[in-house]
Amino acid sequence: MSSPAPATAAPPVDWARVRADFPLLERTVHGKPLVYFDNANTGQKPAAVIEAVDGYYRHFNANVSRAVHQLGSEATEAYEGARKRLARFLNVRADELVLCSGTTFAINLVAYSWALPRLKAGDTILVSRMEHHANIVPWQLVAERTGATIRVAEIHEDGTLDREALARAMTPDVKLFAIAHVSNLLGTVNPVRELCREARRRGIVTVVDGSQAVPHRPVDLQAIGCDFYAFTGHKMCGPTGTGALWARREHLEAMPPFLGGGEMIREVSFDGTVFNDPPHRFEAGTPNIAGFVGLSTAVDYLDAIGMASIEAREADLLAYLTTALDAEPGVRILGRAPDKAAVVSFLVDGAHAHDLATLLDLEGVAVRSGQHCAHPLLQFYGVAATCRASPAFYNTHAEIDAFIAALRKVRRLLG
Missing domain, CATH: 3.90.1150.10 (Aspartate Aminotransferase, domain 1)
Structure with a gap:
């Protein structure tokens, strides 16, 4: 042989x-x-992304999932194609990827749709000292409404996470751990794979802010093993107002809608509403279609470089x-x-x-x-x-x- x-x-x-x-x-x-x-x-933004956004508006501008005409079909195919392209880029299933305006929206979705219905007085949310406000303030708002408390995982002077203190902080009352993959201020790259493994062993749900990671390094969400991962498109050569939340399918299926409106429903009557399946359940209203056409092209561009x-x-x-x-x-x-x-x-x-x-x-x-x-x-x-x-x-x-x-x-x- x-x-x-x-x-x-x-x-x-x-x-x-x-x-x-x-x-x-x-x-x-x-x-x-x-x-x-x-x-x-x-x-x-590279010229290819700018041209992709321009091409959408010039050639197939229409709303998604609402029309049977040719333009509507083309727009829907491009929008759902962007979801599939992002999913391949991150090594996840497309039906686990909620398209949204970016990391801030994504983390708030987790806060209000996952954490708010579940947390209670006596529970703890663990966050690191190096978090962006988008990974602090939503948890504070949830804590105020549920009676949960915030605990801070501290860092060393060089900007690395204090792993020993973090392990001590992962007590049985901790229900959620929020951590940046890469610090936006320090550039610290946190060992999220190991951190998520330790949290999962303790039954702690993990939320990773990937805004500063996805544009700059290979990211394999299956390997990381978190529960939720949020990222922003405009930092990765894509248009503003784009991004996504990846979540384990079992979480998405158990979470109630965050916003109500069109597209996120199957049937509406004054007696009640039957909601759509995830991820569309969390995508109320007309999305940033042109933005995701551009983001899909941005991913192609990044992948071509490597x-x-x-x-x-x-x-x-x-x-x-x-x-x-x-x-x-x-x-x-x-x-x-x-x-x-x-x-x-x-x-x-x-x-x-x-x-x-x-x-x-x-x-x-x-x-x-x-x-x-x-x-x-x-x-x-x-x-x-x-x-x-x-x-x-x-x-x-x-x-x-x-x-x-x-x-x-x-x-x-x-x-």
Whole structure:
């Protein structure tokens, strides 16, 4: 019997060609070439995604699941095709994927449709210190209405999760554990597979915020083993107002609808309503059809590059950026977790984050400043605000050099 052929390495990616796919990156800001380092906030869109959205409106704009005419059939096929495409991308069943406006909506769906009917006084919701507000505030609202309490899983100074303290915090009263796959402020990549396994052994339901993971690394939800996983389309080269909630089928079938209206029903009378099967039960009203046509194209685009290649490219950019910032006197980086994602939150001695970001913008450099929807995390570090530079695979070493040069100029201006 012949031996199997050796695996061939993927061909190297032409990153200059990839960059050319993004029209917005060619513009100038304040007369300077744009350096866009705010990708943790929202990602830029390749021409293929823009053209897909335009093509929907030009050629088959119609509502889904409500018409038998040709346009309606084409729109429905494209919308449901997007669900199937996302499902393949994440290695899940399409009927376990609720299409929605993004992570915030998805987590609120879990909060109000799963947690609110089940939790009670004496129950505990466990969340980590590094969560985005979208994975904190919904649980606070549920706790206020049910009498449940919130418990915080703390972190180490380097931004990694305190695993020993977390294990102690997973007591029998904990019914739900909410955790970010990747921190939007620190770039910490949490070991969600191991965390979900530990929670599941204890009968704890897990909710993972995947907003900062799905755009930047391979994600296999079957391997992670969580109960719920939420992500946002506009961070992964897709249109705004798109995203999804993945949930185990048994949860979806047991959850009541979150919103009522058209499409989420089978039959309505004044005597009562028979609801549709999941996932359509949770998709009331006209969805963002054009957005999901674009998101499906975005997934095709990311897959064509390869998520492993994207992860490696961004790790290279992160290393180059971190080394450059470390060489600058008076710069402090928050979050030094091993194998972190390409997110760098930093402070500069004597400069307020907002002033720094405003002056960098005048040099054509776009970074985020403020609290990054992570107030409890900044409180841990004792700071009011940071700047955050978050490169993506279409950025370059030359842009990092331009950012460092702009930072030096701004620091001289701030004196």
